[in-house]
Amino acid sequence: MKSANLVILGNGGAAMHAMIAARSFGHSGPIHLVSDANGPAFNPMLSPYYLKGKIPWHRCFPFGEEIYCKCEAICHWNARVESLDAKNKTVFLAGNGKLQYDRCLVATGARPVVPPVPGLRDAPAVFTLRTAAQARIMEKAIGSAKRVVVLGGSLVGVKVAEILRQRNVGVVLIDVAEQILPHSAHPLAAAMLEKYFREKGMEVRLGCSIEGLEADHDGVSCFLPNRVFERADWIAVCAGIRPNVDFIDPEQVSMDKAILVNERMETSAEDLYAAGDVSQGANFLTGKSEWLGLWANGCYQGRTAGLNMAGGKASYPGTISQHVSPLFEKTFIQIGDLNRSGRNIRLISGSDPDRPILHFLVFEEDVLVGVNLINGDSWAGRLKSLVMKKTAWGRYMPDAESTSFHQIEKALNSLDHVGRMVEAST
Numbered sequence: 091m092k093s094a095n096l097v098i099l100g101n102g103g104a105a106m107h108a109m110i111a112a113r114s115f116g117h118s119g120p121i122h123l124v125s126d127a128n129g130p131a132f133n134p135m136l137s138p139y140y141l142k143g144k145i146p147w148h149r150c151f152p153f154g155e156e157i158y159c160k161c162e163a164i165c166h167w168n169a170r171v172e173s174l175d176a177k178n179k180t181v182f183l184a185g186n187g188k189l190q191y192d193r194c195l196v197a198t199g200a201r202p203v204v205p206p207v208p209g210l211r212d213a214p215a216v217f218t219l220r221t222a223a224q225a226r227i228m229e230k231a232i233g234s235a236k237r238v239v240v241l242g243g244s245l246v247g248v249k250v251a252e253i254l255r256q257r258n259v260g261v262v263l264i265d266v267a268e269q270i271l272p273h274s275a276h277p278l279a280a281a282m283l284e285k286y287f288r289e290k291g292m293e294v295r296l297g298c299s300i301e302g303l304e305a306d307h308d309g310v311s312c313f314l315p316n317r318v319f320e321r322a323d324w325i326a327v328c329a330g331i332r333p334n335v336d337f338i339d340p341e342q343v344s345m346d347k348a349i350l351v352n353e354r355m356e357t358s359a360e361d362l363y364a365a366g367d368v369s370q371g372a373n374f375l376t377g378k379s380e381w382l383g384l385w386a387n388g389c390y391q392g393r394t395a396g397l398n399m400a401g402g403k404a405s406y407p408g409t410i411s412q413h414v415s416p417l418f419e420k421t422f423i424q425i426g427d428l429n430r431s432g433r434n435i436r437l438i439s440g441s442d443p444d445r446p447i448l449h450f451l452v453f454e455e456d457v458l459v460g461v462n463l464i465n466g467d468s469w470a471g472r473l474k475s476l477v478m479k480k481t482a483w484g485r486y487m488p489d490a491e492s493t494s495f496h497q498i499e500k501a502l503n504s505l506d507h508v509g510r511m512v513e514a515s516t
């Protein structure tokens with residue numbers, strides 16, 4: 091049905107790719123795009139680069155303003171979705187508007203979580219980083235800051251802490267976990283990065299959190315356990331995200347941490363699709379349904395949903411957790427799962443005497459399941475492909491836990507396209 095009425099909820103990477111894919115497939119009917127904000131789609135992943143002064147503001151809007159016209163989208167700006175009746179295929183907007191759909195995509199992304207710490211939710215000097223408006227507010231706050239508490243040492247928190255240090259602002263990075271980057275770094279890689287951050291002038295407090303907060307006219311006082319006290323101009327809360335699903339009726343649409351989707355990005359409700367950070371699809375590595383908040387994953391999911399909404403037959407098998415982050419003069423890379431434990435798990439790590447590359451490779455039996463690289467970006471693609479293909483090549487690695495990167499390189503260069511040693515296969 092090329093003339094079906096398509097409704098896309100959201101205006102991020104997932105929504106954009108769905109809209110573009112539906113039109114490219116030849117969809118000739120109306121495409122409605124509903125956003126609670128106004129203006130072109132923002133890429134939250136790029137805001138740290140902007141705040142560090144690496145890219146101009148307009149680069150944070152990678153699809154530009156023309157795309158809506160090109161795709162002949164009917165845009166509903168500043169129109170917050172209040173509820174969705176999947177049974178009657180109706181979306182209700184704030185201010186009494188409503189839209190009927192033949193097929194609908196939920197691509198409303200996620201928002202930062204502010205933990206229920208007394209005083210934290212109401213304090214004026216508490217900032218988060220997700221939307222374009224929040225990036226602008228944080229930019230202004232950085233300009234006059236001398237000392238900031240960053241709550242949360244995962245990737246967003248670490249990025250914000252780095253931005254602040256690059257701008258000569260004092261930083262206290264606090265995380266309840268015993269290591270920074272608890273979801274993306276092996277403990278040894280995390281310890282190495284923590285040391286590096288301290289050398290860059292960051293204070294790092296792990297295994298604790300803010301228990302209370304008092305705001306006054308020139309800043310905030312944060313109370314930590316054991317009568318520890320931190321004074322700051324403001325707090326950056328980077329304590330995780332939550333999918334924007336408040337308008338979804340869980341009796342109508344199956345959810346776990348986010349909206350459950352299959353490989354076609356279909357939800358449990360007829361003609362209702364979900365993509366991006368609001369959805370929970372397959373982790374390619376584990377085969378399990380997992381909520382992964384990743385830009386490229388969201389874009390592929392959006393494209394898949396858009397093609398199917400337009401009548402195509404597309405599927406997306408899922409992805410693995412992965413990140414590349416420049417942090418000061420180093421690049422931190424994470425691929426797959428670094429937190430596995432058990433008797434069949436083996437860590438191979440080491441460095442190079444002549445290059446600043448550090449590697450942490452986690453094998454389950456013979457299969458590489460997790461990678462951290464500090465620098466060594468040029469090897470990330472190759473290692474990711476071995477993780478994705480579940481290639482059994484661990485037996486070609488040296489027995490020793492500690493290796494140089496030269497040895498890893500040698501092993502990688504000797505593998506043929508199916509992951510056998512070239513010498514062994516001839």
Ligand SMILES: Cc1cc2nc3c(=O)[nH]c(=O)nc-3n(C[C@H](O)[C@H](O)[C@H](O)COP(=O)(O)OP(=O)(O)OC[C@H]3O[C@@H](n4cnc5c(N)ncnc54)[C@H](O)[C@@H]3O)c2cc1C
Pocket residue numbers: 099100101102103104105124125126127132133134135136137138169170171172197198199200219220246249334337365366367368383384385386388412413414415
């Ligand atoms: C600081 C930061 C750094 C990041 N770094 C990386 C990285 O290095 N690598 C990586 O892969 N990912 C990174 N991410 C995550 C990445 O940005 C997200 O995975 C991606 O933006 C998800 O896109 P989306 O379209 O699903 O959601 P979003 O970009 O959140 O878009 C959701 C859209 O829905 C709209 N919306 C929400 N609720 C409603 C409603 N009720 N009604 C109408 N409209 C609504 C919003 O205004 C928005 O337009 C980072 C994120 C942040 C914040």
